[in-house]
């Protein structure tokens with residue numbers, strides 16, 4: 001397909017971020033012209049691909065890292081999980097709109113209902129989980145959550161957790177309203193729709209190699225990987241949704257906001273279960289406590305996934321040391337080549353302040369199968385190595401910012417970098433990126449395309465796509481509105 005000549009918008013990368021943005025912008029303003037470039041042959045093959053990420057529709061239900069500790073009075077602060085839940089509701093609303101309006105079909109190919117379970121052992125953690133449950137169940141978002149220390153009940157929720165387990169206190173919470181999401185599949189569906197719209201095109205096998213601003217427009221240098229030819233395309237607005245490739249492109253753009261930024265890659269690996277009898281027994285996402293120095297986003301979980309139309313069972317991701325920024329099209333020189341005079345001090349600070357993390361990542365990568373099975377046994381004590389095999393997961397490039405000074409902070413979560421003229425926006429970072437991607441894109445639109453929302457027509461279009469985008473459904477007083485909108489979205493998505 002021929003690229004669109006000098007489009008209004010160029011999207012770099014075909015993951016969940018660019019696909020949400022492209023689809024939402026085109027729906028907001030059907031006259032916009034949009035061109036997307038993707039370096040791999042297929043679409044959404046990196047972090048958004050189902051095999052590369054954990055596919056948890058992060059709604060704050062089971063991830064203990066969003067409620068890390070108890071307050072002095074013994075309660076658990078649940079404000080973060082309420083915020084994440086609301087953001088995931090926005091994702092469900094937009095994707096259900098895409099189904100309802102005929103943009104995409106067959107939602108079960110990208111989203112499925114699945115129980116979300118938190119599971120802990122040891123008295124201290126049991127007490128923590130109870131306090132967390134009490135804080136959460138009091139809010140309308142989590143009112144259907146159940147808590148138990150009853151071993152038989154936990155065995156009914158997730159039998160593998162109890163197989164071969166010795167004595168000692170255990171507890172679990174369960175909510176049936178969780179989801180498994182294949183972010184790659186929804187990305188590909190949205191982009192299929194976008195590529196059929198007037199004035200829009202999607203080009204895979206094209207690597208963006210340069211970004212320069214001239215006379216108020218971005219000149220984007222693109223290499224066609226089939227012919228090796230390079231061509232310049234110009235656009236008013238560029239979105240850098242290149243995942244691990246975003247940092248290098250931001251550095252090329254030369255915008256002041258990119259000065260001092262660095263990236264800290266964390267690789268991932270899974271154990272995948274090859275025994276169909278075991279796969280059949282488990283039907284849940286089970287999250288537990290972080291182990292040792294594990295970064296919060298690398299807390300392993302026992303995870304039912306629907307991948308390529310088949311139910312699978314994964315355990316992980318295990319974190320691993322890597323210097324690559326992209327899983328498919330990355331290179332081991334990515335990290336060294338990202339070091340510039342303006343981010344060198346920040347990176348050194350990170351190295352010094354996070355020696356324990358670096359040591360943990362290296363040690364994780366050197367683990368034997370027996371070591372990994374020990375971690376799996378925390379969740380599934382009767383697991384046997386013969387039923388499991390190690391496979392690679394995606395890479396997360398965590399953002400590092402100069403503005404943190406000497407702090408040496410690795411930013412888990414997502415960072416959006418936008419220039420002062422609002423002509424370029426880039427996304428750095430990872431989890432809970434994909435689940436809350438619609439909310440992230442909403443913020444990009446509010447900041448860079450405010451004129452599209454300020455008219456009565458634009459506002460009405462956005463309300464159709466995300467009915468509660470300008471409402472606060474977190475407020476317990478708005479519980480009825482939340483129920484109404486959520487039930488409609490769930491019905492369209494086939495979530496029951």
Ligand SMILES: Cc1cc2nc3c(=O)[nH]c(=O)nc-3n(C[C@H](O)[C@H](O)[C@H](O)COP(=O)(O)OP(=O)(O)OC[C@H]3O[C@@H](n4cnc5c(N)ncnc54)[C@H](O)[C@@H]3O)c2cc1C
Nearest residue numbers: 013015016017039047048054056208242243245394433435
């Ligand atoms: C192991 C793991 C588990 C995760 N688990 C979860 C989870 O359970 N829930 C959740 O919400 N999030 C999770 N995440 C995070 C989530 O996957 C990411 O936040 C999300 O997929 C990022 O989407 P993206 O579109 O920004 O990037 P990507 O999906 O990585 O897309 C970027 C695209 O840009 C392309 N690209 C790069 N450079 C160039 C270039 N120069 N020119 C053209 N194209 C380029 C890449 O090939 C790629 O296709 C996980 C991530 C990992 C790695």
